[in-house]
Amino acid sequence: xxxxxxxxxxxxxxxxxxxxxxxxxxxxxxxxxxxxxxxxxxxxxxxxxxxxxxxxxxxxxxxxxxxxxxxxxxxxxxxxxxxxxxxxxxxxxxxxxxxxxxxxxxxxxxxxxxxxxxxxxxxxxxxxxxxxxxxxxxxxxxxxxxxxxxxxxxxxxxxxxxxxxxxxxxxxxxxxxxxxxxxxxxxxxxxxxxxxxxxxxxxxxxxxxxxxxxxxxxxxxxxxxxxxxxxxxxxxxxxxxxxxxxxxxxxxxxxxxxxxxxxxxxxxxxxxxxxxxxxxxxxxxxxxxxxxxxxxxxxxxxxxxxxxxxxxxxxxxxxxxxxxxxxxxxxxxxxxxxxxxxxxxxxxxxxxxxxxxxxxxxxxxxxxxxxxxxxxxxxxxxxxxxxxxxxxxxxxxxxxxxxxxxxxxxxxxxxxxxxxxxxxxxxxxxxxxxxxxxxxxxxxxxxxxxxxxxxxxxxxxxxxxxxxxxxxxxxxxxxxxxxxxxxxxxxxxxxxxxxxxxxxxxxxxxxxxxxxxxxxxxxxxx
DNA sequence: TTGTGTTTTATTGCCTCC
DNA sequence: GGAGGCAATAAAACACAA
Numbered sequence: 001x002x003x004x005x006x007x008x009x010x011x012x013x014x015x016x017x018x019x020x021x022x023x024x025x026x027x028x029x030x031x032x033x034x035x036x037x038x039x040x041x042x043x044x045x046x047x048x049x050x051x052x053x054x055x056x057x058x059x060x061x062x063x064x065x066x067x068x069x070x071x072x073x074x075x076x077x078x079x080x081x082x083x084x085x086x087x088x089x090x091x092x093x094x095x096x097x098x099x100x101x102x103x104x105x106x107x108x109x110x111x112x113x114x115x116x117x118x119x120x121x122x123x124x125x126x127x128x129x130x131x132x133x134x135x136x137x138x139x140x141x142x143x144x145x146x147x148x149x150x151x152x153x154x155x156x157x158x159x160x161x162x163x164x165x166x167x168x169x170x171x172x173x174x175x176x177x178x179x180x181x182x183x184x185x186x187x188x189x190x191x192x193x194x195x196x197x198x199x200x201x202x203x204x205x206x207x208x209x210x211x212x213x214x215x216x217x218x219x220x221x222x223x224x225x226x227x228x229x230x231x232x233x234x235x236x237x238x239x240x241x242x243x244x245x246x247x248x249x250x251x252x253x254x255x256x257x258x259x260x261x262x263x264x265x266x267x268x269x270x271x272x273x274x275x276x277x278x279x280x281x282x283x284x285x286x287x288x289x290x291x292x293x294x295x296x297x298x299x300x301x302x303x304x305x306x307x308x309x310x311x312x313x314x315x316x317x318x319x320x321x322x323x324x325x326x327x328x329x330x331x332x333x334x335x336x337x338x339x340x341x342x343x344x345x346x347x348x349x350x351x352x353x354x355x356x357x358x359x360x361x362x363x364x365x366x367x368x369x370x371x372x373x374x375x376x377x378x379x380x381x382x383x384x385x386x387x388x389x390x391x392x393x394x395x396x397x398x399x400x401x402x403x404x405x406x407x408x409x410x411x412x413x414x415x416x417x418x419x420x421x422x423x424x425x426x427x428x429x430x431x432x433x434x435x436x437x438x439x440x441x442x443x444x445x446x447x448x449x450x451x452x453x454x455x456x457x458x459x460x461x462x463x464x465x466x467x468x469x470x471x472x473x474x475x476x477x478x479x480x481x482x483x484x485x486x487x488x489x490x491x492x493x494x495x496x497x498x499x500x501x502x503x504x505x506x507x508x509x510x511x512x513x514x515x516x517x518x519x520x521x522x523x524x525x526x
Numbered sequence: 527t528t529g530t531g532t533t534t535t536a537t538t539g540c541c542t543c544c
Numbered sequence: 545g546g547a548g549g550c551a552a553t554a555a556a557a558c559a560c561a562a
Contacts, residue, residue, distance in 0.1 A: 022535050022556045042549085064536065067549065072534090074550090 025065070029055045033062075037069050 025033070032055055040047055048062045055062070 024534070024557065045548090061535085063548085065534095067551095068535070071550070 025055075025057070029057065033065055033069070037066060041070065042066070 052059045
């Protein structure tokens, strides 16, 4: 009897232990973690401790969470890369452009090469393979960072929008830089980063090699036609052409349904490089996304955002949205946090925050698992400036001051983190204009180039490596400003670019359109 | 309501770097 | 050898369709 009761209590104990076994993190914790993760992909021990304290978790949990989070990122991007790889084979467009660096994981299984870059750079490598990521991230950034950049990006942290940063840095390569590199006088490919041993002399192999030779010929032909106009500091391509009436290129067809690309048209897609190169992919990928989210869900979200966590309406909509998202979720999920929204929603509000954050378990899932919501909120978040401002302040205080402020010391201590090639790579590459290439706004480009240069000069080596990220920061800020500008005022330049394409298609036999054709036809060949 | 699939969390072992 | 990270695995929590 005694034995049995003892046993029972032990069982209860065990069951209690079992109940404890796996505890879901609260919405607020997740938000904070996500935000922090966005800023510090590899937090130092102190950061972990602090975060653990703030979130009332154990350091172990924090470490584990970050570890899993990274794995998740990796996995998602891998999946995405695989998916895109398939698309590339069918569309035959992008891959070789990105192949300058990214082919390994896709073409051959030279995993070892990653090691030379950095084990942690695998993700960024994935970006190379992941052509959608570049534009996607760009678009995401444009859509979701405008208000938040000043906050989230204001951190001179290790990763400061780690993925985005690299994504953009890399984004330039597949679409613009590589062709330019083709034009390098001596024919050698300049290193993309100082570390760049891996990159140096890299050459596509197999499918990409053959394909690259064909397509690069076409691309190079176009480049040659464009001549210096295509160069970084060259004049605007578009200035050659007469301006068309406003809206002339807003949509080629009256029927948006038949022109998903146009409907879905994110600002960046005005970029000829990308639009030409990615049309297939983007149209297939974005149309569903943008047609669904930019229109209907966007409105929904606007409505939702103000009342973050209540209303049956939202609940229903969330469910609906969740279903819509489901197929896309794997990719977007990991950047939900990127929005830079309040990292510690309840931590610094009050306990109700937790309640509100966790108000609905559904919402919890919604906002974490299907991060799209949050992101899209940001894309439409001009309507919630106050809210964003409040969050910004808090985020700034916590993420920036709470951690980054102490970073130099800590980073110093955790040399491991600092010494990561990812930093050097990023630092070395970011200053080169990155996403502005995607913008194809030459005017903006020039301006931003100046800003970047200035930023470089101003912030370089102020404080060692820890401060290098400031360089990124400033450059990013400048870029973001431009992005904002670009985003808000869509597009005289973009239209010019578009016109350029169309005009090219009409007037020049070997032009972007031909390039496209070449790509398309080449895609048929493989 | 239940079965199934997905996501998240926790654990463990291995590897690399210092 | 220790620390940190990655990958594999198991299990809990959750979502969703039948």
